[in-house]
Structures are given as C-alpha cells and as structure tokens.
Amino acid sequence: MICVSAPAFAASPRDGQLRGLNAAGFYGHDRRLLHTVCLLIDGREPEPIGVQPLGPDQVRFTSVHRYPGDRTYDPTVIIERVRTAGEGESVLLRNVGTVARRLHVELALATDLAGIADVKRGRTGRTVRCTTTADAPGLDWRSRTGSAHVRATGPGPSPEVTDGPEGGTLTWHRVLLRPGESWKFRLTVSGSAVPEPPGHPQAPSTPSPWSEPVVHGDRRLVALVRQGLGDLRALRLADPERLRHDGPEDQFIAAGCPWYLTLFGRDSIWSARMLLPLGTDLARGTLWALARRQGTAHDVFREEAPGRILHELRPADADHGNGLRLPSRYYGSVDATPLFVTLLVEAWHWGLPEADVDALLPYAERAMEWVEETTNRDEDGLLRYYPRPGGLRHQSWKDSEDAVRDAAGRRIEPPLALCEVQGYAYEAATGLAELLAARGRHTRAERLRTWAQALRKRFADTFWLPSPGGPAQRYVAIAVGRGLEPVSGPASNMGQLLSTGILDPDGCREVAAWLASPELNSGWGLRSRSAALPGFNPMSYHGGSVWTHDTAIAIQGLCAAGCNEEAYRLTNGLLDAASHFAYRMPELYGGDDRAPDAPAPLAYPAACRPQGWSAASGVAVLGALLGLRPYAPARTLRVGTLPAPAGDAGPMIVEVGGIRLAEGTVTVRVDPAKGVTVTSLPDGWRWYTG
Incomplete structure (x- = not known):
C-alpha cells in the first residue's frame, strides 16, 4: 500500500506493520526515514482485518486485539492506524467490549536511512543508532547521508523512550480503557538528506495548476x-x-x-x-x-x-x-x-x-x-x-x-x-x-x-x-x-x-x-x-x-x-x-x-x-x-x-x-443523434468539426 505526497511517500504491507523488510518505510526526498514501525499490544501484534485508502496521500489499517481467556471469540479492542505521507501516522485504540482493559502499548522504530537506489536494488543498509530527543518524547537518527526524527504526542502520560544501536521503542504502560473509551496518539515523522540538496524541488504551496473537469x-x-x-x-x-x-x-x-x-x-x-x-x-x-x-x-x-x-x-x-x-x-x-x-x-x-x-x-x-x-x-x-x-x-x-x-x-x-x-x-x-x-x-x-x-x-x-x-x-x-x-x-x-x-x-x-x-x-x-x-x-x-x-x-x-x-x-x-x-x-x-x-x-x-x-x-x-x-x-x-x-x-x-x-x-x-456542440467559448473564439 503506497500513499504519496511528493516528495514524501510511505510504502506498507497490507497489515500496516513496517518490519524492516523489502521496500517498506517512510520516505522523503529519495531517503528512507524509517523502515520499522511495529506496533505491539500486550506483547502481541494485532490481527489485521482491513485496509482502506483514504486518498492518494493516506491509508487506514484496521486490526483487532483479542484476549484468549475471554468466553467469546469477539475482539474487544479495535486498532485503527491512519498513515499519511509526509506527516506520520495516528493510532487509535477503542475498547468495544464490556470489560475495562489495561493495555501495554509498544512501538518499535528503526531505520537504515538508505537511499532509494539502494532500496530498489535490495541493498538494505545497517541499522542506524538512534538517540532520545530532549525536547519531546521521540527518537532521532543521523548518518552521513540522512537524518530522521520521530515525535510522539497524545493525551495522558508520555511514553517511556529507549534507544540503542538497533533502534528504539516508545512504550506506554498500563493504558486504561474502560468500555466504550478510546485513546489516540500520533507519530510525527520527518527527515532529510544530509546535506540537504540546494535548489531541489519541494512540495507545492499552491493549488493544482489545472481545471477540474x-x-x-x-x-x-x-x-x-x-x-x-x-x-x-x-x-x-x-x-x-x-x-x-x-x-x-x-x-x-x-x-x-x-x-x-x-x-x-x-x-x-x-x-x-x-x-x-x-x-x-x-x-x-x-x-x-x-x-x-x-x-x-x-x-x-x-x-x-x-x-x-x-x-x-x-x-x-x-x-x-x-x-x-x-x-x-x-x-x-x-x-x-x-x-x-x-x-x-x-x-x-x-x-x-x-x-x-x-x-x-x-x-x-x-x-x-x-x-x-x-x-x-x-x-x-x-x-x-x-x-x-x-x-x-x-x-x-x-x-x-x-x-x-x-x-x-x-x-x-x-x-x-x-x-x-x-x-x-x-x-x-x-x-x-x-x-x-x-x-x-x-x-x-x-x-x-x-x-x-x-x-x-x-x-x-x-x-x-x-x-x-x-x-x-x-x-x-x-x-x-x-x-x-x-x-x-x-x-x-x-x-x-x-x-x-x-x-x-x-x-x-x-x-x-x-x-x-x-x-x-x-x-x-x-x-x-x-x-x-x-x-x-x-x-x-x-x-x-x-x-x-x-x-x-x-x-x-x-x-x-x-x-x-x-x-x-x-x-x-x-x-x-x-x-x-x-x-x-x-x-x-x-x-x-x-x-x-x-x-x-x-x-x-x-x-x-x-x-x-x-x-x-x-x-x-x-x-x-x-x-x-x-x-x-x-x-x-x-x-x-x-x-x-x-x-x-x-x-x-x-x-x-x-x-x-x-x-x-x-x-x-x-449527442449520438445530433452530433457535437460546444458552449461557453471565450469571447472571439469559434469552433468547428472536422
């Protein structure tokens, strides 16, 4: 699943989990900013049930979380991830069951900061060491060719942030969701080539330069x-x-x-x-x-x-x-x-x-x-x-x-x-x-x-x-x-x-x-x-x-x-x-x-x-x-x-x-019977067939 907002895009498997495989990841200006964004609930990956494009730049992944000890097979927690090219993603957890749940939410993040040519060739680079950020909960990566930054925002307590040579994690301990309640957090993903190329094309700031037919x-x-x-x-x-x-x-x-x-x-x-x-x-x-x-x-x-x-x-x-x-x-x-x-x-x-x-x-x-x-x-x-x-x-x-x-x-x-x-x-x-x-x-x-x-x-x-x-x-x-x-x-x-x-x-x-x-x-x-x-x-x-x-x-x-x-x-x-x-x-x-x-x-x-x-x-x-x-x-x-x-x-x-x-x-x-007609011509224009 690809969502794009040039010069950025995100490529994802249909379950939404980025595991550092193939060409999956968040990209900007021909540089992979993240190749791993893997969500765990209570130590398990959610079960994917659907994917829906929301536009060229956005896609929604829906999954569920079950509890093996429940007396029903019905899922009680629904997870919706909306991924947006050039921005990041939001994660919404909803308790649709009748019992309050305390969730352990963990997000693993990593990248190789590879260039698009290497990704196309299948040359996955070594994982880049990350460091915690000082200004907000998040992680930073930097190499001689690129940089990436991830920030987490949401209600309630900030996540615990861990960093290391193989990537980092954001962890929310014991998130309480009562029946009918929901909780949402957002990841902001940004980055660039290092050094940034001067005079390189950028995202437009004005509307599309064509009429809408x-x-x-x-x-x-x-x-x-x-x-x-x-x-x-x-x-x-x-x-x-x-x-x-x-x-x-x-x-x-x-x-x-x-x-x-x-x-x-x-x-x-x-x-x-x-x-x-x-x-x-x-x-x-x-x-x-x-x-x-x-x-x-x-x-x-x-x-x-x-x-x-x-x-x-x-x-x-x-x-x-x-x-x-x-x-x-x-x-x-x-x-x-x-x-x-x-x-x-x-x-x-x-x-x-x-x-x-x-x-x-x-x-x-x-x-x-x-x-x-x-x-x-x-x-x-x-x-x-x-x-x-x-x-x-x-x-x-x-x-x-x-x-x-x-x-x-x-x-x-x-x-x-x-x-x-x-x-x-x-x-x-x-x-x-x-x-x-x-x-x-x-x-x-x-x-x-x-x-x-x-x-x-x-x-x-x-x-x-x-x-x-x-x-x-x-x-x-x-x-x-x-x-x-x-x-x-x-x-x-x-x-x-x-x-x-x-x-x-x-x-x-x-x-x-x-x-x-x-x-x-x-x-x-x-x-x-x-x-x-x-x-x-x-x-x-x-x-x-x-x-x-x-x-x-x-x-x-x-x-x-x-x-x-x-x-x-x-x-x-x-x-x-x-x-x-x-x-x-x-x-x-x-x-x-x-x-x-x-x-x-x-x-x-x-x-x-x-x-x-x-x-x-x-x-x-x-x-x-x-x-x-x-x-x-x-x-x-x-x-x-x-x-x-x-x-x-x-x-x-x-x-x-x-x-x-x-x-x-x-x-x-x-008109199949009457032929072609043209209306609303600008002043001085004429039309003809032939």
Missing part, C-alpha cells in the same frame, strides 16, 4: 479521470526558483512513486502534454523547471551538452548496480529535448500567454539546435543516442537493458536511432517553424521545415520493413542500427508516430492495422512487443508488457489519424483494465491475452503506482476521443468525432465541462 458518460472513463487527477495532485512538485519572488509557482509532475519521485524530463513533459485540455499552467511550470536546468556545457559524466534537456534530477549521485552510476543531474535521454520543444508549441496552441511563450522560446531554440547538431553527428542524418560507459544504455522511454530486440530475440546495442524519436524530432522542427513564422522569423522557420522534410524522407526510406501475411503489408522498425540496418520485429513504438506528422496517410493506416492486431493489442492495452516474436514475455519490462501511457499515446494518434475503430478497441481494453486496478493505473502491467481462462491484468511487480503519465492518461484519452485541436493564435477550436463504439456499447462520452482554452473554459457535449 466535469465528465458525464462512460463510468470507466469518469472513474479513470477522477482517480488520475487525484494521484497527480499527490505527485506534484514545485521548483523553488521563480521568475519573480511574487510570481506563480512552477509546478510539475514527478515521474512516479516509489522509484522516480522527482523531476524527469520525458515523463514530466508527457504528463504536462496530456493535461493540456485542463490548462497551460502545468506545462508552463514544467517548461520553466526544465529550462532552468537546460544543458550549458559539455560534461561526459552527466552526458550534458548545450541545449540538452535534463533526463533526471536527484538529491545526490547514485549507484544503481551493475556498473550503472548516475549523477544527481543527468542528461542521458535522447527524447526529452525534442519533446520539450513540442510541449512549448502545443501549450502555445492551447493559449499559453504570449509573454511566457516569448520568454521560453530561446530555450526551445537551443534545444532544437542540440537536436540538429546531434543528427549532423550521424552520417545517416538520424537522431541517435550515444551512451557513455556506465550511463543508461538505452535512452528513450524503453530504457531497460534488453529494451531493443530484433525479431529473433537478439539484443541490439546502441548507438541506435529509434523510430518514435525521429517522429519527435520531426514534430519539434515543424512546430517550432510554425511558432517562429508567427513571430516573423521566416528564414529560420523555412530552414527548419527543410530540415524536417529531409528527415521525413530519410525515415520513409529507412524504417519500413515488409510483413507478408501480417495485418498490413509493412510495419515500422523499432530502430535503425549501424549501417542503416533496421531492427526487425513489430513493437509498440510505431504507435507513437501517428500524431507526429512523420507518417503519410497510408503509413498511418498500416500502423493502425498493426496496433489493432492480436500481436500487439492484448485486449487490455497495447503490448510493447509483438506476442508472435521469440523472447516475448508478458511480464517483462519492455518485452511484451502493456504500458498505460504508451496505449494512451497510441489512442491519441489513432484518433488524430481518423482510425476510429482501432482507437475504440484500444480504449475499451484500457478502460476495462483500469477497472481491475481500481482506476489507479500502474506504470505497466502484464500483456497476457484477454481470454476467458487468462488472468485479469496484473501489475508489473516493481511498477510505479501512482505514476505520472499513467495517471494523466485518462485526460489524454478524453481529449483524444473528443478530437480537440485548439489554435489560440487564431482563436479556433476544432472538435473531432468520437470513435463509433462496437455493438451496443453506447456512447463513451456524453458531456465534458471544464476544458480550458486560454483564459476561459468550455463544455463539449456529444
């Missing part, structure tokens, strides 16, 4: 959007720097909990892109947080270069094992930089104020210069990644060690030009050209268009592979290796090309056929690798599992390309899968076939949940199904047509309010 229609989509926005509120972080000390807070979405609760270039950008129908403030904050950390120099260890956009920000350098050591500020991604440019362009389309667009434009231009310079480095003119030894081997969203395999299941090593990355680069160049032309900079805009068209032709000549007997006559290779050798084997990456513009209409239709085929469409979402290929593993990280955001991006592209039937199939599968996860979508889940004798979707064991772009996927699907295409400079909104549901499934959406355009909000209503 009102969705009526398909109950699955309603629930997915509602749960997703709740999780996104808990995943928000804020840049401590601002343009003005009295200016707006620059918020962004952390990648995911527990492993990536920080600023991630690609993940934070995609989350902001997906939420653009609810306003541009999140995009603005994300862009500024990344712009302030844009590369300015060449640094081999960081893989930094002028114009390159950050991949990952951590409080300290971290050893991830197997020779992978990453700096606190790491730039090793090939996709974050073009995605940064596209986020600015799309935010401009949605109505980001012109002053913000102008202020961010130089950063986007420097980012595009990095893209162009990197393609110039390649004799084939493609956007490739060249990892350093000891850095991430694969540097797009499929970044595991075996992320790129060919049709025979063989690992393909970098340098590689991934197909979706070429689409990102094309989309960034054409979008930036449009933005520059709108500011009268036609010469630079024309050069970008020429560059983009050349990339588009190289892509068409290089990436397509024949597929006799397949759902289409050809498919897009996942990547091109050395010597322009395409990597064979259908994979989901081609789905992210559909909305970039790099494919022609025939190419879009062929990709759509593959995405709808049983090889890639599991029935619960889009598989990352074809199920017909050797090495397919439905529970691998990138070799056959379903990624929530990948499916949502494919749905966006299918809707944009007018492939409504294929879009509906993927959407219906994704929404049905969401119902098995209580609509808190994991980062990825199993890619097993949807069949009567097959298991329901199961989360990947180490998946982040909640996770930023998974939580934002509901809004992404919502916007895709409505076909929303705003263009704020001309004050126009295009609304598409919904995919036609199969059979008697009925309309997926009836009405959506709270869609934000520039300074106003609109409501889109879908």
Whole structure:
C-alpha cells in the first residue's frame, strides 16, 4: 500500500506493520526515514482485518486485539492506524467490549536511512543508532547521508523512550480503557538528506495548476479521470526558483512513486502534454523547471551538452548496480529535448500567454539546435543516442537493458536511432517553424521545415520493413542500427508516430492495422512487443508488457489519424483494465491475452503506482476521443468525432465541462443523434468539426 505526497511517500504491507523488510518505510526526498514501525499490544501484534485508502496521500489499517481467556471469540479492542505521507501516522485504540482493559502499548522504530537506489536494488543498509530527543518524547537518527526524527504526542502520560544501536521503542504502560473509551496518539515523522540538496524541488504551496473537469458518460472513463487527477495532485512538485519572488509557482509532475519521485524530463513533459485540455499552467511550470536546468556545457559524466534537456534530477549521485552510476543531474535521454520543444508549441496552441511563450522560446531554440547538431553527428542524418560507459544504455522511454530486440530475440546495442524519436524530432522542427513564422522569423522557420522534410524522407526510406501475411503489408522498425540496418520485429513504438506528422496517410493506416492486431493489442492495452516474436514475455519490462501511457499515446494518434475503430478497441481494453486496478493505473502491467481462462491484468511487480503519465492518461484519452485541436493564435477550436463504439456499447462520452482554452473554459457535449456542440467559448473564439 503506497500513499504519496511528493516528495514524501510511505510504502506498507497490507497489515500496516513496517518490519524492516523489502521496500517498506517512510520516505522523503529519495531517503528512507524509517523502515520499522511495529506496533505491539500486550506483547502481541494485532490481527489485521482491513485496509482502506483514504486518498492518494493516506491509508487506514484496521486490526483487532483479542484476549484468549475471554468466553467469546469477539475482539474487544479495535486498532485503527491512519498513515499519511509526509506527516506520520495516528493510532487509535477503542475498547468495544464490556470489560475495562489495561493495555501495554509498544512501538518499535528503526531505520537504515538508505537511499532509494539502494532500496530498489535490495541493498538494505545497517541499522542506524538512534538517540532520545530532549525536547519531546521521540527518537532521532543521523548518518552521513540522512537524518530522521520521530515525535510522539497524545493525551495522558508520555511514553517511556529507549534507544540503542538497533533502534528504539516508545512504550506506554498500563493504558486504561474502560468500555466504550478510546485513546489516540500520533507519530510525527520527518527527515532529510544530509546535506540537504540546494535548489531541489519541494512540495507545492499552491493549488493544482489545472481545471477540474466535469465528465458525464462512460463510468470507466469518469472513474479513470477522477482517480488520475487525484494521484497527480499527490505527485506534484514545485521548483523553488521563480521568475519573480511574487510570481506563480512552477509546478510539475514527478515521474512516479516509489522509484522516480522527482523531476524527469520525458515523463514530466508527457504528463504536462496530456493535461493540456485542463490548462497551460502545468506545462508552463514544467517548461520553466526544465529550462532552468537546460544543458550549458559539455560534461561526459552527466552526458550534458548545450541545449540538452535534463533526463533526471536527484538529491545526490547514485549507484544503481551493475556498473550503472548516475549523477544527481543527468542528461542521458535522447527524447526529452525534442519533446520539450513540442510541449512549448502545443501549450502555445492551447493559449499559453504570449509573454511566457516569448520568454521560453530561446530555450526551445537551443534545444532544437542540440537536436540538429546531434543528427549532423550521424552520417545517416538520424537522431541517435550515444551512451557513455556506465550511463543508461538505452535512452528513450524503453530504457531497460534488453529494451531493443530484433525479431529473433537478439539484443541490439546502441548507438541506435529509434523510430518514435525521429517522429519527435520531426514534430519539434515543424512546430517550432510554425511558432517562429508567427513571430516573423521566416528564414529560420523555412530552414527548419527543410530540415524536417529531409528527415521525413530519410525515415520513409529507412524504417519500413515488409510483413507478408501480417495485418498490413509493412510495419515500422523499432530502430535503425549501424549501417542503416533496421531492427526487425513489430513493437509498440510505431504507435507513437501517428500524431507526429512523420507518417503519410497510408503509413498511418498500416500502423493502425498493426496496433489493432492480436500481436500487439492484448485486449487490455497495447503490448510493447509483438506476442508472435521469440523472447516475448508478458511480464517483462519492455518485452511484451502493456504500458498505460504508451496505449494512451497510441489512442491519441489513432484518433488524430481518423482510425476510429482501432482507437475504440484500444480504449475499451484500457478502460476495462483500469477497472481491475481500481482506476489507479500502474506504470505497466502484464500483456497476457484477454481470454476467458487468462488472468485479469496484473501489475508489473516493481511498477510505479501512482505514476505520472499513467495517471494523466485518462485526460489524454478524453481529449483524444473528443478530437480537440485548439489554435489560440487564431482563436479556433476544432472538435473531432468520437470513435463509433462496437455493438451496443453506447456512447463513451456524453458531456465534458471544464476544458480550458486560454483564459476561459468550455463544455463539449456529444449527442449520438445530433452530433457535437460546444458552449461557453471565450469571447472571439469559434469552433468547428472536422
């Protein structure tokens, strides 16, 4: 059970007892503050009977305490523990019996103050010695890398506090509870990295930077959007720097909990892109947080270069094992930089104020210069990644060690030009050209268009592979290796090309056929690798599992390309899968076939949940199904047509309010008989379908 309030979270077994095992504990800023919080009543652990999430940041564990000598099996003491990320927990004991009870209450506390990278690797550190506090009943821990503090408050006498090298205990002797009485105490848990990282993102102090939509229609989509926005509120972080000390807070979405609760270039950008129908403030904050950390120099260890956009920000350098050591500020991604440019362009389309667009434009231009310079480095003119030894081997969203395999299941090593990355680069160049032309900079805009068209032709000549007997006559290779050798084997990456513009209409239709085929469409979402290929593993990280955001991006592209039937199939599968996860979508889940004798979707064991772009996927699907295409400079909104549901499934959406355009909000209503209507448009705006 995970509860999160970035940059803090708590991970607990379902009984609520933290015993120093696995990844359980209270965390803050990538540091485990406590790994043991074990409650004993009269020397025994309570019997767990239930667990209930109370929100993204809070969970309640309920247990009971029995007395073996009683003449009934009924429990007479009920214990409720409410654990809150970033705060601590409260413990309530209630006597529901008819006899007064004197309880011996003991709480064992300990920690290793381990960093999140070590926890993920299973490297539990040695227990840190604790000391009693002088100011209030509690315990303190301190190491050269972190510190933790626990304080106990409550009515009645203070607990007896003992400390030592293996941890400490808080003990309340002979707590009297008469029939019907209750007693409650509270633990405050705090801590930090040592030394505290300067300028590191922090918890936001202002409300969420998006509107709250009102969705009526398909109950699955309603629930997915509602749960997703709740999780996104808990995943928000804020840049401590601002343009003005009295200016707006620059918020962004952390990648995911527990492993990536920080600023991630690609993940934070995609989350902001997906939420653009609810306003541009999140995009603005994300862009500024990344712009302030844009590369300015060449640094081999960081893989930094002028114009390159950050991949990952951590409080300290971290050893991830197997020779992978990453700096606190790491730039090793090939996709974050073009995605940064596209986020600015799309935010401009949605109505980001012109002053913000102008202020961010130089950063986007420097980012595009990095893209162009990197393609110039390649004799084939493609956007490739060249990892350093000891850095991430694969540097797009499929970044595991075996992320790129060919049709025979063989690992393909970098340098590689991934197909979706070429689409990102094309989309960034054409979008930036449009933005520059709108500011009268036609010469630079024309050069970008020429560059983009050349990339588009190289892509068409290089990436397509024949597929006799397949759902289409050809498919897009996942990547091109050395010597322009395409990597064979259908994979989901081609789905992210559909909305970039790099494919022609025939190419879009062929990709759509593959995405709808049983090889890639599991029935619960889009598989990352074809199920017909050797090495397919439905529970691998990138070799056959379903990624929530990948499916949502494919749905966006299918809707944009007018492939409504294929879009509906993927959407219906994704929404049905969401119902098995209580609509808190994991980062990825199993890619097993949807069949009567097959298991329901199961989360990947180490998946982040909640996770930023998974939580934002509901809004992404919502916007895709409505076909929303705003263009704020001309004050126009295009609304598409919904995919036609199969059979008697009925309309997926009836009405959506709270869609934000520039300074106003609109409501889109879908009537199966009368079509689409848009109301409450801001002054001067017009809408059309098509």
